[in-house]
Amino acid sequence: MKFILPLTLMLLMVAAVHAQSTYTISGTIKSQQTGETLIGASVKVLNKQTGTTSNEYGFYSLSLPAGTYRLEITAIGLQPKVQEVILDKNKVLNLALADADSKMDSVTVTATSRGRSISSSQMGIERLSTKEIRNIPVLFGERDVVKAIQLLPGIKSAGDGNAGFYVRGGAADQNLILLDEAPVYNASHLLGFFSTFNSDAIKDATVYKGGMPAQYGGRLSSVLDLKMNDGNNQNYSASGGIGLISTRLNVEGPIQKDKSSFLIAGRRTYADMFLKLSHNEDIKNSQLYFYDLNAKMNYALGDKDKLYLSGYFGRDKLGFGETFGMSWGNSTATLRWNHLFNSKLFSNTSLIFSNYDYKVSIRNGANNYNIFSQIRDYNVKQEFQWYANSNNTIRFGVNAIYHRIRPGEVTSPGNSAVNGQTLQERYSFENAAYATNSWKISNKWNVTYGIRLTAFSIMGKGDFYTLDNTGAVTDTLHYNSGDVVKTYLNPEPRLALSYTLTPSASIKGSYVRNVQNLHLISSSTTSRPTDKWVASTNNIKPEIADQVSLGYYKNLAGDKYEVTVETYYKTMQNQIDYRDGAEIFNNMDAIETQLLFGKGRAYGVEWLFKKKTGHFTGWVSYTLSKTERKIDGINNNEWYNARQDRTHDISLVGSYQLNKKWTLSANWVYYTGDAVTFPVGKYQVDDQQVFYYTKRNSYRMPAYHRLDLGATCTLKQTKRTLSELAFSLYNAYGRENAYTIEFRESESDPTKTEAVQTALFKFIPSISYNFKF
CATH class of the missing domain: 2.40.170.20 (TonB-dependent receptor, beta-barrel domain)
Known part of the structure; x- marks a missing residue:
């Protein structure tokens, strides 16, 4: 027993010193051109296997020991940015990314996701943006995010003239469809030939077909x-x-x-x-x-x-x-x-x-x-x-x-x-x-x-x-x-x-x-x-x-x-x-x-x-x-x-x-x-x-x-x-x-x-x- 009290005090002191030397950098990541917050933007600490991503409102938070770091911020369709940070206290760092160069000699990225995270435990997920689906040919030329996701594995079209889609054996009513958190019970126009969603108004679409996080519920598939x-807060x-x-x-x-x-x-x-x-x-x-x-x-x-x-x-x-x-x-x-x-x-x-x-x-x-x-x-x-x-x-x-x-x-x-x-x-x-x-x-x-x-x-x-x-x-x-x-x-x-x-x-x-x-x-x-x-x-x-x-x-x-x-x-x-x-x-x-x-x-x-x-x-x-x-x-x-x-x-x-x-x-x-x-x-x-x-x-x-x-x-x-x-x-x-x-x-x-x-x-x-x- 005589060793327990000193050891406990020592551990508390070490924890206190560690807590004092660990700080948090946080902020919002936006598009420089439009001011739109960016969902799922990546914040990586260069030369270290750590980082985070922005949430659905563009907010990120990252805790690190005191020191000097170089952060790499990336998002699909935008120019990567490297930011040096001296972390000696909690800091708010709001970031803005410029649009990617549209010249032919630049790298063109049109993948169906922002780049799947290899290390993340989340699986059965796909993310889409209107930039990624703009070239997919569709009926009557109307760009359609719902029709685009039906080209992904595990997601099946209900067929011509049918509303809905099937995911991993589930029926059409077993899909939870949310528009800014509001459930949409019939996501089709003209008997299923078009979806409810105007691609001009959509910033991001995320599909979970397995292992959906606990914040979602109410549907099986x-x-x-x-x-x-x-909306653009910089220009009309x-x-x-x-x-x-x-x-x-x-x-x-x-x-x-x-x-x-x-x-x-x-x-x-x-x-x-x-x-x-x-x-x-x-x-x-x-x-x-x-x-x-x-x-x-x-x-x-x-x-x-x-x-x-x-x-x-x-x-x-x-x-x-x-x-x-x-x-x-x-x-x-x-x-x-x-x-x-x-x-x-x-x-x-x-x-x-x-x-x-x-x-x-x-x-x-x-x-x-x-x-x-x-x-x-x-x-x-x-x-x-x-x-x-x-x-x-x-x-x-x-x-x-x-x-x-x-x-x-x-x-x-x-x-x-x-x-x-x-x-x-x-x-x-x-x-x-x-x-x-x-x-x-x-x-x-x-x-x-x-x-x-x-x-x-x-x-x-x-x-x-x-x-x-x-x-x-x-x-x-x-x-x-x-x-x-x-x-x-x-x-x-x-x-x-x-x-x-x-x-x-x-x-x-x-x-x-x-x-x-x-x-x-x-x-x-x-x-x-x-x-x-x-x-x-x-x-x-x-x-x-x-x-x-x-x-x-x-x-x-x-x-x-x-x-x-x-x-x-x-x-x-x-x-x-x-x-x-x-x-x-x-x-x-x-x-x-x-x-x-x-x-x-x-x-x-x-x-x-x-x-x-x-x-x-x-x-x-x-x-x-x-x-x-x-x-x-x-x-x-x-x-x-x-x-x-x-x-x-x-x-x-x-x-x-x-x-x-x-x-x-x-x-x-x-x-x-x-x-x-x-x-x-x-x-x-x-x-x-x-x-x-x-x-x-x-x-x-x-x-x-x-x-x-x-x-x-x-x-x-x-x-x-x-x-x-x-x-x-x-x-x-x-x-x-x-x-x-x-x-x-x-x-x-x-x-x-x-x-x-x-x-x-x-x-x-x-x-x-x-x-x-």
Whole structure:
């Protein structure tokens, strides 16, 4: 015992001396030209294996022993900067990076990420910017971040004319899509041909397809986190484009230079204008267009406080004459307050609103009616980022969301014979608390560990049902407003680690559990705007997924090339599918009676080879995967293919800078046809032909493949101005990919059945003029 007290005092003195000699350098990293904060900018200490990256608001913090250091600051598309720092006290160092030289003899970087961190424990992540996707040829020449991410391994397109995408075996509703922290429930325009997001207004897009950090929750498969531009706080500028079917305009500038700025971006298609040329009155009076508006402003209250206010509003209109009309759209708003308590503790407080609704109007003589459905969220989030020391970054916070779902209201205008009906509204609270730590154990080992605790409370008022094994209602309980029907409490642990083999190679592994309490109910095999969201009930339990991943990462030839291989295995609980012959939308008050629940599994391997620098850049991605469900009451209680199961998925993407004026691009995609259920026979009932089905999803649509070509001609370019012509040819060799396959009696021989395939596109050329000044 006599040695313990002196030893303890000695250790305390050493710790105190160490603490006194360790200081923190912190600040914000911005673009010199626009004043935009830079997400994920790298701050490296030269000649030492340490550094950090800026967070989603451009803030960084790095603790080092006292001394003189040379810091290298880099960000994609901007000139690297080396800054010498004498660290003898805590210092605030705000940094600005200049735009990269656009001359041909400079190195051109157009990779699909900012350069994957070899040492970081985070895996299954891709980052995109509009600069990186500008040369990818797309439908009608409209640059689209959502379509671009579908060219990456593990992320699969839902197909032509389909909204959404599939990630590692998950369904389209299992992706969390955030725009400035606000959930977007339907991220598509024109039935999936365009996404909700105007690329002119987007600064950054990050996709997590495995091992997502603990601050994200509510979906099983992935997170697509999009950040809007803050607005140029140095100069006024405008940009936009004029295409064959759409026009867009973006205006931004300082409210008070260096202190505040604004951004307004709008977009509208005008396909409906061409309908006016028709001689058919119904077609002339039809509607087919969408519009959207992004707006954002920010204001620096001082050195330690900043306010952001951003919003989005978009809507689609589709109608045929006076007989049918449909509209759908999203609206979001986010108010955020950043506060810096000190050089190590960063706070973000957010108030968030999100709304998605659709309206259908049908006029059919005496049977006139309107349908309305809506999901609306009120959301508050408080988060802290604590840069404890150079080896530990801790992130913790709380989140509370109030969901209000109106599954359907039917009203009959005028003297219609249709009776009105209002389906029960559903209310719920989704609360979460989380904490995670990124720990640098050594120069070779990094680990991120954390947990998210979610509590989903189903609230009254309304009727809730007890079901028997056949799905029939055996009892009904009524709850008043404010009553708690049931609360689901679920812990969601997260673990990710990396081991650096060499300075250019590493292996990584992760485990993550995710829980989902909102579910999309669809009446068809394709995603439509009229699909309905329902919350967990006393019968519909939260979906739960456990995923383990393992990956190998290698940079080649001085980081000019990148090779990535990731494999994963995911198990899923409480998966939802429909009973045979289910009538989904005639039983919305007791939707559970039409559903069955079981388990799922998904596994696969993803390869990515990427060339990141030079005149020719691009990547090749390949995914080999399997996705299955096993639900009692379906397919004789045996495993069957999930709708989104695809064995093979290949993408080839290339861009070649021919000279200072011309850039050529192309991409080719191939994937196995979707799993579908086709009839195996037919029989007659009361002189009506009825098809006979056996196994669920045991057939395949034809394989999908398509080649797209693009070329961009730069007419004029300076540091502040740009004008260019963008040409593209979608589906260059005219492949008639199947959109639907239907079965009918042969017109020439009623005893025979014929399959009729419908394809949407063959050759789609487009030209657009883009500008910036």
